[in-house]
Structures are given as C-alpha cells and as structure tokens.
Amino acid sequence: MSFEITEDFLADVRLGIESGDETALRKAIDELPEQDVSALLQELEAEEALFCLQLLPLDKASHVLSEVDTDYRLKLIKQFTPQSLATYTDHMDSDDAVDLINQLDVQVGEEVIGWMNNEEKADHIRDLMHYDEDCAGGLMAKELIKANLNWTVDQCIEEIRRQSKKVDKIYSIYVVDNAGKLLGTVSIKKMLLADEEVLVADLYEDKIISVESYRSGVEVAECMKKYDLETIPVINVQGKLLGRITIDDVVDFITEQADQERQLMAGITEDTDEDDSVWILAKSRLPWLFIGIIGGLLGAQFIGVFEDFIQKVTAMAFFIPLITATGGNVGIQSSSMVVQSLARDSAYDGLEWERFLKGFSVSLVNGIAIAGAVFLFNYFLQSDSTLAVVVSVALFSVVLISSFMGTITPLLLHRFGVNPALASGPFITTANDLLGIGIYFLVAYMLYTF
C-alpha cells in the first residue's frame, strides 16, 4: 500500500552516503514520495540527512523539510545558515514556512525571511506570523487561486494557468470583488462546461462557507467536518479573503488534539511519544503521580484521625479500596461524557439544567443498583449489619457526589480556558479518592455513634 523503509534500503542509503555515490543515491531517493523521503531522513544522523536533502531538486527538498517531524527538524535546521534556509522557505507553502521559522530564535527567523528571494512569499510569512498557532489564522496558507467577479471564463482560465504555477493543487477558485471581499467560488467543472465569453459574475456560486481568522482550530475542524469540506477560505472581519485552510492540516490538528486529550486523561504532561528519552518520559509522568501521592498522603492523615475507630471496627478498613475505586470510575465516566460534548463545540450553550438533571438521574439509577447489590452481598457475608449499611450508604453518596464532581470540573476548566480533558485524569481520581474516604468515615462515624 505505502512504502515501508526496510533495513536493507536504509543500509543501501547509508552505503551511498559513505561512498559519496551521489548519482545512485539521488536516483534511489528521488523516486520516493516526499513523505517517504522525510521518514527516511528521520532514520539518519543530521549530517547524513543533510547530504541527502541537498541531492534533491530544491522544490522537492523544501517539501521534504516541511514534512519532517518537528523535533527532528530542529536538529536538522540548526545545521543550516539563515541564507541557505531561505532558499528552502522560498519554495515552501507559506503555512509550512511559518511553522519552520517559528522553530527558530526570533532573530534567526527574521534573518531567514530577510534572505528570501520570493518577496511575495516573504510578505505572506510575515503576515501569517501574527496569528496564534491554534486559530484559523494560524492554520491557513496564503496560496490560493482568486478570480475577479468581472472576468470572462476565458480570462479566468488564463489567470488560473498563471496562478496555478504557484499553487500545488487547485482546490477551489475563489471569487472576489475589486476590494478583495470574498463573494463565492466558481468550479472548474462549471467553467469547462461554459462558453468562453460568459462572465464569472454569471457563473459563480454565492453560497460559500468561510471562517473568520480568529476562530479556534476546534471550530474550524467542526465546520469542515460538518460540511464535508476539503478546503475552507479564511476571511477577516470585513469579509476580505485572507487565505485558505486545507483538510490535511485539519486532520493533523484533530489527531494532535486526540493525542493530547489521551495524554491528559492518562496523566502525562507535555507532548511525548515513545521515541523520547527515558528521562523526558519519566519527567512527563511524575507530576501527575505526585498529585496522586499528595492526595494519598492527605488521605492517610485523614484516616489517621479515625485510628481508634478502626481499631474497634477493623472491617472498616476492608472496604476502603471499594469506595475509592467506585468514586474514581464514576467520576471519569461523567467527566468524559462532558469532554465529548465540549469537543463537539457549541454543546452546553443552553440547557445546562436539563443536562445536570439527566446526569443526576443516571447516577441515581447507578447509585441505587450498586449500593443495593453491595448491601445484599455484605448483609449475607458480613456479621456486622451496621457495616453493611455504612458501606452502601457511603457508596450511594460517593456515586452521586463523584458524578457531580465529574460533570462540574471539566465545565469549570473549559470556562477558564483550560483543556477540559484534564478533568478526566488523575486530577479527578485523586479528588474523588479524598472525597470518598471523607464520606465513608463520616457516614460510619454517624451511624456507629447513633
């Protein structure tokens, strides 16, 4: 299906680099699609990769450099002078060039832009650097094909021919007025079928879905998903056409979001993957483990208050894991449903009370089922019927309160601009552990005392 880099192929490439056999090496790697060359380079040392890159035509080399993994690319571009980097950014799509330049120190980045020959592209890059990475402006590229309202089909096709030399793929032809305001699109299909003298104004489709540059990446993704778009034009508040976002960048965005969410749910900070060093991997996990540890030590102090009580009713200790596990499970179930709704964008705009009521009903049903089942089990297996009551009352309360906590925490995080998925991880588990222990011992204390 797709090309796999075999050990043999890699050995051949390394041999080619060592022997300096440029012709054979160039032939071998120029045959591969850009993405496969990128994957290949990542298997090599930075100097070896550089050697391969310089064998390729500049246009292909630039795209290869765009595709390389960001961590590895940082190593690679440190080997370049600003001047030689500029020859690559000259040939990149503006959005990819910005990503690369943002990896450099500000001053080096400025130098790269200064050395560029393609003035138009350099302007595009300066433009795009103003936008935040995760908003529509940060996702867009400036390369697109525009047609003026007043052109004929013939003029338009002529212009497309000219403009299309700067653009890799023709996605859509955007129709603008003299002020650059986006009015609609005209399809190639329609132009192929139309008479040459017809005006674009009579041919274009004025219903167009566009996105303002300040919109979040999540909003862009939801919109493109909903309307099955391969590309979406980006406009400013006055409606002027600024650029376009293509679905491949949005797919990458969605995948990154999912990875980030998974890591937050699992209690792993930073963007790590298995290729990182042991030290980075350990460091990314420790903070969350320590949150759990601090919670556990606080819990220990709290249970310590009831030391005499446990000595009298030792069986109290048996059910501690049952209580904490249930609280954790219920909390994560509730929070993940909220996270899912929030990921669908505009949910929770209204109807908050209805949702709370529904969540409450669900936990009521589950609380009764669980508390009931555990009561039956304990009543027949434990000699202490008070304890059976204590455990079930505590379980029931824990289900209700954990469910409430699991619902409210992601909503609050979201309101304060923090990724709500944070609430589905060790954070909510630790809080629920403490709450559960508190409830358990308080219920026990009350029921045994009265």
Add this chain to the structure above:
Amino acid sequence: MSFEITEDFLADVRLGIESGDETALRKAIDELPEQDVSALLQELEAEEALFCLQLLPLDKASHVLSEVDTDYRLKLIKQFTPQSLATYTDHMDSDDAVDLINQLDVQVGEEVIGWMNNEEKADHIRDLMHYDEDCAGGLMAKELIKANLNWTVDQCIEEIRRQSKKVDKIYSIYVVDNAGKLLGTVSIKKMLLADEEVLVADLYEDKIISVESYRSGVEVAECMKKYDLETIPVINVQGKLLGRITIDDVVDFITEQADQERQLMAGITEDTDEDDSVWILAKSRLPWLFIGIIGGLLGAQFIGVFEDFIQKVTAMAFFIPLITATGGNVGIQSSSMVVQSLARDSAYDGLEWERFLKGFSVSLVNGIAIAGAVFLFNYFLQSDSTLAVVVSVALFSVVLISSFMGTITPLLLHRFGVNPALASGPFITTANDLLGIGIYFLVAYMLYTF
C-alpha cells in the same frame, strides 16, 4: 461562520408545517446547505421531518437523508415504503446508500434495491454490501471518473463532462488500461495546459498511492494522513480499480475511533451520547462499575485475611488509598502510551524488547522518585519506621508491576483482536488495585515478621 438553528427559525418551520404553507416552507429550507437541513430535521418529529423532506428536490432530499444521524434516520426511514426509499437511494452516493440499506432488515433492503431505477447504482450497492463496514471496501464509494490510457485530451475532457454528471465533485481522474487496471492519475490542471491531441498515456502520472479493499480503516486513515490525500483509489488484489475513499469519510472514521477510545478509557460501553435516554446511559455505565465493585469486594475479602494484623498495626490501613491510587495512575499512563503507538498502526512490529526495557527504565526512575519522597515524608512524620519502609517498598513494587501490566494488557488485547483502549479504563485500574493491595500486605507481612 456556519448556520445555527435558532429557536425562532424552528418555531417558524413548525408553524409552516402546521399551516401547510408549502411554498414559504420550501423556500426557507431549500436555502440551507444539506447538512443544515439534516440538523433541522433532527429537531422535528419524524412526521414533520418527512413533510419537509418531500418538499425538497429529490437530489437534495437524498443528500439530506444521507447526512441525518443514524439513530434518527432509522426512525425516519421506517415511515417509508421500500418503493419510495428506492427513489432516494437512486440519487445517493453508493456508499451512503449502502449505509442506509444496512440499517434496514435484510429483506426490506433487498426490496429497496429491487425498486431502484438506476440499474448501475443498484449494482454498485450490491457490490459494496459484501464489504465489512470498517475496511477499505466498506468505506469506498463507486462513483469516480475514469479515463482510458489511449484517449486523447480532447476525448478525455468530453468523457469527463459526461461522467461528471454522475459525480458531485471531481477529485481525481483515474487512468486505467483496457482491463480496468489502475495505472495512475491525470490532473485537470495538466489537461488544461496540454494540447488537445496529446494522449492520456503521455500525460498521466504513474506514481499513485492506492489501497487494497481488504485493508483496515485505521490503515486507510494512516495512509491518507501520511500522504495528505483528499481521496484514495481502492483496488482489488489484481490491481483493478474498484472505487475511491474520500477524506470526509475518513475524518468521520477518525472521530468515531477517538470517541470509542475515550468511552472505553472511561468505562462506558456501547456508543452513547448525551441525547440517549437515562436508562441507556445508566446501562452503558453499569457493567464497568460492577467490574470495579467486584474488584473492590475481592479486595475486601483479601484485606480481611489480615484482620488481626491491622488490629495490631492500625496505621497500615491509612496507606491503602495511596497504594491503590498510584497503581491505577501508573497503569493508565503505561497503557495509554501503548494505545497511542498501536493507533499509529505499524508500531510494535519489531523492537519489542527495546520498548519493554525503556518502559522498565522509566518506571524504575519514577518508582525510586516516588518511593523516596514518600519514605522521607513518612520517616519524619510517622513514629513507626518499619511502616515507612513497608509503604515505600510496596509503592516501588507497585509502580514496576503496574507499569508492566499497563504495557502488556493492551498488547495482548490487540493481539486477540480486541480494541486495546479497553486496557486503559476500569479494567486495568481494578486489576492494579487488587495487585497493589496484595503487594502491600505481603510486603508488610514479611517485613513485620522478620
């Protein structure tokens, strides 16, 4: 950005339905994009939705019906006779038509296909129904534009004009030989720039990435993501062109996968969303809560064995939540990293030992850090220094073993064809709780006895 259904608009539509004012109603909804009409229908009762649907041109109505949420669509299509459903499937893309027909009873589905006027489409549908939903064959549609190797550009453009009437959007023009074997693509851009008498054979690009019909959805998604494709052709084992998959279907597939994974990690079975009834929501959560409960009760039985011991060293009980929480957190961290690698497809092909060693090193670092910190805390705050040793030794062991469990469980599930994300949820937490308690009491028993 995109259209939002306001309460006012909905009220107007309802009023239009009640009063039977077809002209005004048709005008209001025909202005909206198909996806917004679908969203609108979902806010209405099935009879109301049906009334609106019948006002639209058949072509648009068919697309609206394709876009409606599957749960809601089932309610809707039950109102149709097979004959009237056939008029809609006649106008759908073949992949959407198959999705709809698969929702019906087998016999009703057969009747619908039987009533279809578009014989070619009916054949396409019968063809597509053989494929499993989550493989490349199940994701593809049959509508595409083919050009024969031996055509001239002129002939080719003529054919595109003809064929494009059956296809919504022209993605790529696939070049095939006389036997229908896929050879490559030819771009519209190239044809626009070429002379009319040039043969397709001299113009087409023979490097093409395609996918065999038996490949999994995950493989298709990874491939399209890697090569930034908007569309990928599907071939059979002989290389014959069967259909094509578009990126919008793959984006939906990716989103569904992420939702499913999130739900598995959170311990929620079935595909539920917040719109489902309280009963369905409660039912989807209970099985996992019960797994936790059974684990908790087993834990209680196990701790019960040490009743006398706890009576002597009551402080043992204080640290139970600390031990179980740490085991749970470490287990989920490890398993989620494995799940992430598995989601990236081809990971874990080789190098298993290296990965295990790395995971082991990470947990060694974390185990030492955590056990050390807790030891210092307990040593200075607890009067019982043996207990400080017991807790830290147990913690250290729990980190190592939970990390091992968290790594091995998703790998085993994956090998047996079960979604590995299952291992990041209540499943692994419960197992680790039990393991943690076991280790804790065994370590204590040994250290206090000797």
